[in-house]
Amino acid sequence: MSGQHPSKGAVLLKAFGAAALLSAARAVSGGSGAPRPDRAGGLSDGAAEKRRDLATYGIGYALALGLTGLAFVVVTWGWAAGTTALGIVFALALLQAIVHFRCFLHIDLRRSHRDDLQLLLFSSLIVCLMVSGTLVVLFNLRMRMM
Amino acid sequence: MSGSTQAHIGLHLDSPDQSPPEDAELGIYGFWIFLMSDAVLFALLFAIYGTQLAATAGAPGPAAEFKLGPALTETVILLTSSLTYGLSGIALKYDRTRTTLVLWLGVTLLLGLAFLGFELHDFATMFGDGATPDRSGFLSAFFALVPTHGLHVAAGCIWIVVMLIQIGVHGTDARVKLDLLRLGLFWHFLDIIWIAIFSIVYLQGTLG
Numbered sequence: 001m002s003g004q005h006p007s008k009g010a011v012l013l014k015a016f017g018a019a020a021l022l023s024a025a026r027a028v029s030g031g032s033g034a035p036r037p038d039r040a041g042g043l044s045d046g047a048a049e050k051r052r053d054l055a056t057y058g059i060g061y062a063l064a065l066g067l068t069g070l071a072f073v074v075v076t077w078g079w080a081a082g083t084t085a086l087g088i089v090f091a092l093a094l095l096q097a098i099v100h101f102r103c104f105l106h107i108d109l110r111r112s113h114r115d116d117l118q119l120l121l122f123s124s125l126i127v128c129l130m131v132s133g134t135l136v137v138l139f140n141l142r143m144r145m146m
Numbered sequence: 147m148s149g150s151t152q153a154h155i156g157l158h159l160d161s162p163d164q165s166p167p168e169d170a171e172l173g174i175y176g177f178w179i180f181l182m183s184d185a186v187l188f189a190l191l192f193a194i195y196g197t198q199l200a201a202t203a204g205a206p207g208p209a210a211e212f213k214l215g216p217a218l219t220e221t222v223i224l225l226t227s228s229l230t231y232g233l234s235g236i237a238l239k240y241d242r243t244r245t246t247l248v249l250w251l252g253v254t255l256l257l258g259l260a261f262l263g264f265e266l267h268d269f270a271t272m273f274g275d276g277a278t279p280d281r282s283g284f285l286s287a288f289f290a291l292v293p294t295h296g297l298h299v300a301a302g303c304i305w306i307v308v309m310l311i312q313i314g315v316h317g318t319d320a321r322v323k324l325d326l327l328r329l330g331l332f333w334h335f336l337d338i339i340w341i342a343i344f345s346i347v348y349l350q351g352t353l354g
Contacts, residue, residue: 050240053157057232064225068344072218075349085353093345097338104228104334107155116155116178123182127189134190138197 060103067096156327157235170324177328181335184298188339191291192346201283208284208351211277213268217348220264221340224299227257228337235330238323244313251306251313254333258303265296288347295343298336305329 071092074085101107107116154174199208234250241247269289272278279289309329312322 046240050236053236053239054233057229057236060232061225061229064228065222068218068221068225068341071345071349072214072221075352076214082353086350089345089349089353093341096341100228100334100338100341104232104337105155105331106157115175119178119182123185127186130186131189131193134193135197138194142197142201 056103056106060099063099063103064096067092067099071096156331157232157239159235159239159323159327170320170327173324174327174331177331181331184335185339188291188294188342191287191294192342195287195291195347198283198287203282203284205281205285206272206275206277208347211272211275212348212351214348214352216264216268217344220261220268221344223257223261223264224337224340227254227261228334230254230257231330231333235326238318238326244318247318248310248313251310255303255306255310258299258306262296262299262303265292269293292343292347295336295339298332298339302329302333302336305332 071089074080074088074092079085080088101120107120154171155178156174202208230250230253234247234254237246237250277285279286306329309322309326312325316322318326
Protein backbone atom coordinates (compact mmCIF):
# COMPACT_ATOMS: atom_id res chain seq x y z
CA MET A 1 0.00 0.00 0.00
CA SER A 2 0.98 3.65 -0.03
CA GLY A 3 4.35 4.69 1.40
CA GLN A 4 5.30 3.49 4.85
CA HIS A 5 8.73 5.15 4.68
CA PRO A 6 8.46 7.58 7.60
CA SER A 7 7.45 4.80 9.96
CA LYS A 8 10.13 2.33 8.98
CA GLY A 9 12.12 2.82 12.18
CA ALA A 10 9.11 2.38 14.42
CA VAL A 11 7.98 -0.67 12.49
CA LEU A 12 11.41 -2.25 12.70
CA LEU A 13 11.60 -1.60 16.42
CA LYS A 14 8.16 -3.11 16.88
CA ALA A 15 9.05 -6.12 14.76
CA PHE A 16 12.21 -6.79 16.73
CA GLY A 17 10.41 -6.49 20.06
CA ALA A 18 7.69 -8.88 19.04
CA ALA A 19 10.16 -11.28 17.45
CA ALA A 20 11.97 -11.40 20.78
CA LEU A 21 8.62 -12.09 22.47
CA LEU A 22 7.88 -14.87 20.00
CA SER A 23 11.24 -16.54 20.43
CA ALA A 24 10.82 -16.29 24.19
CA ALA A 25 7.47 -18.03 23.88
CA ARG A 26 9.08 -20.67 21.70
CA ALA A 27 11.81 -21.18 24.23
CA VAL A 28 9.17 -21.59 26.93
CA SER A 29 7.14 -24.11 24.95
CA GLY A 30 10.30 -25.93 23.91
CA GLY A 31 11.64 -25.77 27.44
CA SER A 32 8.64 -27.50 28.94
CA GLY A 33 9.01 -30.30 26.42
CA ALA A 34 12.74 -30.73 26.87
CA PRO A 35 12.82 -33.11 29.83
CA ARG A 36 10.53 -35.55 28.03
CA PRO A 37 13.02 -38.22 26.93
CA ASP A 38 14.01 -38.84 30.56
CA ARG A 39 10.63 -40.27 31.39
CA ALA A 40 10.17 -43.95 30.80
CA GLY A 41 6.45 -44.44 31.52
CA GLY A 42 4.19 -44.33 28.45
CA LEU A 43 1.36 -42.68 30.37
CA SER A 44 3.36 -39.75 31.72
CA ASP A 45 4.89 -39.36 28.28
CA GLY A 46 1.43 -38.92 26.78
CA ALA A 47 0.45 -36.53 29.55
CA ALA A 48 3.54 -34.42 28.94
CA GLU A 49 2.85 -34.32 25.23
CA LYS A 50 -0.77 -33.34 25.85
CA ARG A 51 0.39 -30.55 28.16
CA ARG A 52 2.80 -29.34 25.48
CA ASP A 53 0.07 -29.37 22.81
CA LEU A 54 -2.24 -27.46 25.13
CA ALA A 55 0.54 -24.98 25.92
CA THR A 56 1.15 -24.37 22.20
CA TYR A 57 -2.50 -23.46 21.64
CA GLY A 58 -2.66 -21.44 24.86
CA ILE A 59 0.44 -19.41 24.04
CA GLY A 60 -0.78 -18.92 20.47
CA TYR A 61 -4.19 -17.72 21.65
CA ALA A 62 -2.68 -15.33 24.22
CA LEU A 63 -0.19 -13.88 21.73
CA ALA A 64 -2.88 -13.52 19.04
CA LEU A 65 -5.28 -11.78 21.45
CA GLY A 66 -2.49 -9.47 22.61
CA LEU A 67 -1.43 -8.53 19.08
CA THR A 68 -5.06 -7.98 18.01
CA GLY A 69 -5.73 -5.84 21.07
CA LEU A 70 -2.58 -3.80 20.46
CA ALA A 71 -3.56 -3.12 16.84
CA PHE A 72 -7.07 -1.99 17.83
CA VAL A 73 -5.72 0.11 20.72
CA VAL A 74 -3.20 1.89 18.46
CA VAL A 75 -6.04 2.91 16.16
CA THR A 76 -8.78 3.66 18.73
CA TRP A 77 -6.70 5.67 21.16
CA GLY A 78 -4.73 7.38 18.41
CA TRP A 79 -1.28 6.37 19.69
CA ALA A 80 0.24 7.10 16.29
CA ALA A 81 -0.75 9.23 13.33
CA GLY A 82 -1.73 8.24 9.78
CA THR A 83 1.06 6.41 8.02
CA THR A 84 2.94 5.42 11.17
CA ALA A 85 -0.22 3.87 12.64
CA LEU A 86 -0.84 2.04 9.37
CA GLY A 87 2.71 0.66 9.40
CA ILE A 88 2.34 -0.51 12.99
CA VAL A 89 -1.02 -2.16 12.22
CA PHE A 90 0.41 -4.00 9.19
CA ALA A 91 3.50 -5.11 11.14
CA LEU A 92 1.30 -6.42 13.97
CA ALA A 93 -0.89 -8.25 11.42
CA LEU A 94 2.18 -9.91 9.89
CA LEU A 95 3.41 -10.97 13.33
CA GLN A 96 0.01 -12.35 14.24
CA ALA A 97 -0.11 -14.34 11.00
CA ILE A 98 3.29 -15.83 11.92
CA VAL A 99 1.98 -16.70 15.40
CA HIS A 100 -1.03 -18.45 13.81
CA PHE A 101 1.18 -20.38 11.39
CA ARG A 102 3.50 -21.45 14.20
CA CYS A 103 1.05 -22.22 17.02
CA PHE A 104 -2.17 -23.25 15.26
CA LEU A 105 -0.90 -24.73 12.00
CA HIS A 106 2.33 -26.06 13.58
CA ILE A 107 4.60 -24.95 10.75
CA ASP A 108 8.20 -24.47 11.74
CA LEU A 109 11.67 -24.69 10.25
CA ARG A 110 12.18 -28.39 10.96
CA ARG A 111 13.36 -30.40 7.98
CA SER A 112 10.23 -32.52 7.63
CA HIS A 113 8.17 -29.35 7.29
CA ARG A 114 10.27 -27.94 4.49
CA ASP A 115 7.75 -29.00 1.81
CA ASP A 116 4.93 -27.08 3.46
CA LEU A 117 7.16 -24.10 4.11
CA GLN A 118 8.42 -24.13 0.52
CA LEU A 119 4.85 -24.24 -0.78
CA LEU A 120 4.01 -21.32 1.51
CA LEU A 121 6.99 -19.33 0.23
CA PHE A 122 6.22 -20.23 -3.39
CA SER A 123 2.61 -19.11 -2.91
CA SER A 124 3.89 -15.87 -1.41
CA LEU A 125 6.03 -15.35 -4.52
CA ILE A 126 3.03 -15.97 -6.80
CA VAL A 127 0.91 -13.63 -4.67
CA CYS A 128 3.58 -10.91 -4.87
CA LEU A 129 3.79 -11.21 -8.66
CA MET A 130 0.02 -11.23 -9.22
CA VAL A 131 -0.75 -8.53 -6.66
CA SER A 132 1.95 -6.15 -7.87
CA GLY A 133 0.83 -6.74 -11.46
CA THR A 134 -2.78 -5.99 -10.49
CA LEU A 135 -1.75 -2.84 -8.64
CA VAL A 136 0.39 -1.54 -11.54
CA VAL A 137 -2.34 -2.13 -14.12
CA LEU A 138 -5.22 -0.74 -12.07
CA PHE A 139 -3.39 2.34 -10.77
CA ASN A 140 -2.12 3.06 -14.27
CA LEU A 141 -5.67 2.76 -15.56
CA ARG A 142 -6.93 5.15 -12.90
CA MET A 143 -4.22 7.67 -13.67
CA ARG A 144 -5.16 7.65 -17.35
CA MET A 145 -8.83 8.11 -16.54
CA MET A 146 -8.26 11.09 -14.25
CA MET B 147 11.79 -36.49 20.48
CA SER B 148 11.48 -40.29 20.54
CA GLY B 149 11.67 -40.43 16.75
CA SER B 150 8.38 -38.67 16.07
CA THR B 151 8.60 -37.44 12.50
CA GLN B 152 6.41 -34.48 11.73
CA ALA B 153 5.46 -35.55 8.27
CA HIS B 154 2.52 -33.19 7.68
CA ILE B 155 1.42 -29.84 9.04
CA GLY B 156 -1.35 -29.38 11.57
CA LEU B 157 -1.84 -31.30 14.77
CA HIS B 158 -0.39 -34.80 14.85
CA LEU B 159 -2.73 -37.54 15.92
CA ASP B 160 -0.42 -40.50 15.68
CA SER B 161 1.58 -41.63 18.62
CA PRO B 162 5.29 -41.84 17.78
CA ASP B 163 5.32 -45.62 17.40
CA GLN B 164 2.86 -45.72 14.52
CA SER B 165 3.88 -43.67 11.53
CA PRO B 166 1.10 -41.93 9.64
CA PRO B 167 -0.12 -43.73 6.52
CA GLU B 168 1.26 -42.41 3.28
CA ASP B 169 -2.10 -41.29 1.89
CA ALA B 170 -2.91 -39.24 5.01
CA GLU B 171 0.27 -37.26 4.51
CA LEU B 172 -0.50 -36.79 0.84
CA GLY B 173 -4.14 -35.91 1.46
CA ILE B 174 -3.23 -33.18 3.89
CA TYR B 175 -0.52 -31.82 1.61
CA GLY B 176 -3.06 -31.71 -1.22
CA PHE B 177 -5.49 -29.79 0.95
CA TRP B 178 -2.67 -27.41 1.89
CA ILE B 179 -2.12 -26.75 -1.85
CA PHE B 180 -5.84 -25.95 -2.20
CA LEU B 181 -5.62 -23.54 0.74
CA MET B 182 -2.67 -21.77 -0.85
CA SER B 183 -4.64 -21.32 -4.09
CA ASP B 184 -7.44 -19.90 -1.95
CA ALA B 185 -4.90 -17.53 -0.42
CA VAL B 186 -4.01 -16.30 -3.92
CA LEU B 187 -7.71 -15.59 -4.53
CA PHE B 188 -7.95 -13.55 -1.33
CA ALA B 189 -4.69 -11.71 -2.06
CA LEU B 190 -6.08 -10.54 -5.40
CA LEU B 191 -9.35 -9.44 -3.81
CA PHE B 192 -7.24 -7.45 -1.31
CA ALA B 193 -5.25 -5.90 -4.17
CA ILE B 194 -8.43 -4.84 -5.96
CA TYR B 195 -9.79 -3.46 -2.68
CA GLY B 196 -6.57 -1.43 -2.33
CA THR B 197 -7.00 0.11 -5.77
CA GLN B 198 -10.64 1.02 -5.08
CA LEU B 199 -10.08 2.68 -1.68
CA ALA B 200 -10.45 6.19 -3.05
CA ALA B 201 -13.22 5.34 -5.52
CA THR B 202 -16.15 6.20 -3.27
CA ALA B 203 -18.00 8.21 -5.97
CA GLY B 204 -20.10 10.12 -3.43
CA ALA B 205 -21.36 6.97 -1.70
CA PRO B 206 -20.61 6.37 2.02
CA GLY B 207 -16.86 5.82 2.46
CA PRO B 208 -14.76 3.67 4.81
CA ALA B 209 -14.54 6.18 7.68
CA ALA B 210 -18.34 6.57 7.77
CA GLU B 211 -19.26 2.90 7.45
CA PHE B 212 -16.71 0.91 9.47
CA LYS B 213 -17.25 0.59 13.20
CA LEU B 214 -14.44 -0.85 15.26
CA GLY B 215 -16.63 -2.27 18.05
CA PRO B 216 -18.34 -4.99 15.98
CA ALA B 217 -15.07 -5.64 14.10
CA LEU B 218 -13.27 -6.32 17.40
CA THR B 219 -16.12 -8.56 18.59
CA GLU B 220 -15.98 -10.57 15.36
CA THR B 221 -12.19 -10.85 15.64
CA VAL B 222 -12.31 -12.15 19.21
CA ILE B 223 -15.09 -14.62 18.32
CA LEU B 224 -13.13 -16.02 15.38
CA LEU B 225 -9.89 -16.19 17.39
CA THR B 226 -11.64 -18.06 20.18
CA SER B 227 -13.19 -20.45 17.67
CA SER B 228 -9.66 -21.24 16.46
CA LEU B 229 -8.67 -22.08 20.03
CA THR B 230 -11.74 -24.26 20.60
CA TYR B 231 -11.06 -26.09 17.35
CA GLY B 232 -7.52 -26.72 18.56
CA LEU B 233 -8.95 -28.09 21.81
CA SER B 234 -11.21 -30.43 19.83
CA GLY B 235 -8.12 -31.68 18.01
CA ILE B 236 -6.39 -32.34 21.33
CA ALA B 237 -9.50 -34.19 22.54
CA LEU B 238 -9.42 -36.27 19.34
CA LYS B 239 -5.76 -37.06 19.90
CA TYR B 240 -5.76 -38.00 23.59
CA ASP B 241 -9.27 -38.79 24.82
CA ARG B 242 -10.70 -42.28 24.66
CA THR B 243 -14.30 -41.03 24.57
CA ARG B 244 -15.83 -38.74 21.99
CA THR B 245 -17.71 -36.44 24.38
CA THR B 246 -15.05 -33.71 24.63
CA LEU B 247 -14.40 -33.78 20.89
CA VAL B 248 -18.10 -33.33 20.07
CA LEU B 249 -18.42 -30.66 22.76
CA TRP B 250 -15.55 -28.52 21.42
CA LEU B 251 -16.74 -28.99 17.83
CA GLY B 252 -20.17 -27.78 18.96
CA VAL B 253 -18.65 -24.73 20.65
CA THR B 254 -16.64 -23.97 17.50
CA LEU B 255 -19.80 -24.27 15.39
CA LEU B 256 -21.69 -21.90 17.70
CA LEU B 257 -18.83 -19.36 17.59
CA GLY B 258 -18.74 -19.61 13.78
CA LEU B 259 -22.49 -18.98 13.61
CA ALA B 260 -22.17 -16.06 16.05
CA PHE B 261 -19.45 -14.57 13.83
CA LEU B 262 -21.71 -14.88 10.79
CA GLY B 263 -24.58 -13.29 12.73
CA PHE B 264 -22.48 -10.25 13.69
CA GLU B 265 -21.17 -9.93 10.14
CA LEU B 266 -24.64 -10.11 8.59
CA HIS B 267 -25.83 -7.50 11.09
CA ASP B 268 -22.94 -5.25 9.97
CA PHE B 269 -23.91 -5.70 6.32
CA ALA B 270 -27.57 -4.99 7.13
CA THR B 271 -26.54 -1.74 8.86
CA MET B 272 -24.45 -0.76 5.84
CA PHE B 273 -27.34 -1.51 3.50
CA GLY B 274 -29.57 0.59 5.75
CA ASP B 275 -27.16 3.51 5.30
CA GLY B 276 -27.46 3.14 1.54
CA ALA B 277 -23.99 1.55 1.26
CA THR B 278 -24.90 -1.11 -1.30
CA PRO B 279 -22.38 -2.77 -3.65
CA ASP B 280 -23.74 -0.93 -6.71
CA ARG B 281 -23.06 2.55 -5.28
CA SER B 282 -19.28 2.80 -5.83
CA GLY B 283 -16.14 0.95 -6.80
CA PHE B 284 -15.08 0.97 -3.17
CA LEU B 285 -18.28 -0.70 -1.97
CA SER B 286 -18.15 -3.24 -4.82
CA ALA B 287 -14.62 -4.20 -3.80
CA PHE B 288 -15.61 -4.35 -0.12
CA PHE B 289 -18.59 -6.59 -0.81
CA ALA B 290 -16.45 -8.80 -3.04
CA LEU B 291 -13.79 -9.27 -0.36
CA VAL B 292 -15.45 -9.53 3.06
CA PRO B 293 -18.50 -11.68 2.14
CA THR B 294 -16.15 -14.10 0.34
CA HIS B 295 -14.52 -14.71 3.71
CA GLY B 296 -18.01 -14.95 5.26
CA LEU B 297 -18.98 -17.58 2.67
CA HIS B 298 -15.87 -19.56 3.59
CA VAL B 299 -16.85 -19.43 7.27
CA ALA B 300 -20.37 -20.54 6.36
CA ALA B 301 -18.89 -23.45 4.38
CA GLY B 302 -16.74 -24.28 7.41
CA CYS B 303 -19.85 -24.33 9.64
CA ILE B 304 -21.62 -26.70 7.23
CA TRP B 305 -18.46 -28.84 7.22
CA ILE B 306 -18.51 -29.00 11.04
CA VAL B 307 -22.15 -30.17 10.96
CA VAL B 308 -21.23 -32.84 8.38
CA MET B 309 -18.31 -33.97 10.55
CA LEU B 310 -20.57 -34.17 13.63
CA ILE B 311 -22.94 -36.41 11.66
CA GLN B 312 -20.01 -38.52 10.42
CA ILE B 313 -18.67 -38.89 13.97
CA GLY B 314 -22.14 -40.02 15.02
CA VAL B 315 -22.41 -42.57 12.21
CA HIS B 316 -18.84 -43.85 11.73
CA GLY B 317 -17.15 -42.94 14.99
CA THR B 318 -13.62 -41.56 14.78
CA ASP B 319 -12.16 -43.87 12.16
CA ALA B 320 -9.11 -43.00 10.05
CA ARG B 321 -11.13 -41.26 7.35
CA VAL B 322 -13.05 -39.07 9.82
CA LYS B 323 -9.80 -38.17 11.59
CA LEU B 324 -8.21 -37.11 8.30
CA ASP B 325 -11.21 -34.93 7.47
CA LEU B 326 -11.11 -33.36 10.92
CA LEU B 327 -7.44 -32.49 10.36
CA ARG B 328 -8.28 -30.90 7.01
CA LEU B 329 -11.17 -28.97 8.55
CA GLY B 330 -8.73 -27.72 11.19
CA LEU B 331 -6.36 -26.38 8.53
CA PHE B 332 -9.30 -24.70 6.79
CA TRP B 333 -10.58 -23.11 10.01
CA HIS B 334 -7.18 -21.78 11.11
CA PHE B 335 -6.55 -20.51 7.57
CA LEU B 336 -9.81 -18.51 7.66
CA ASP B 337 -8.62 -16.91 10.89
CA ILE B 338 -5.39 -15.81 9.19
CA ILE B 339 -7.41 -14.27 6.33
CA TRP B 340 -9.51 -12.44 8.92
CA ILE B 341 -6.33 -10.89 10.43
CA ALA B 342 -5.67 -9.34 7.03
CA ILE B 343 -9.32 -8.20 6.74
CA PHE B 344 -9.49 -6.44 10.10
CA SER B 345 -6.09 -4.82 9.54
CA ILE B 346 -6.41 -3.79 5.91
CA VAL B 347 -10.15 -3.12 5.73
CA TYR B 348 -11.42 -2.08 9.15
CA LEU B 349 -8.39 -0.54 10.89
CA GLN B 350 -7.07 1.15 7.74
CA GLY B 351 -10.58 2.39 6.89
CA THR B 352 -10.96 3.92 10.34
CA LEU B 353 -7.54 5.59 10.09
CA GLY B 354 -8.79 7.16 6.85
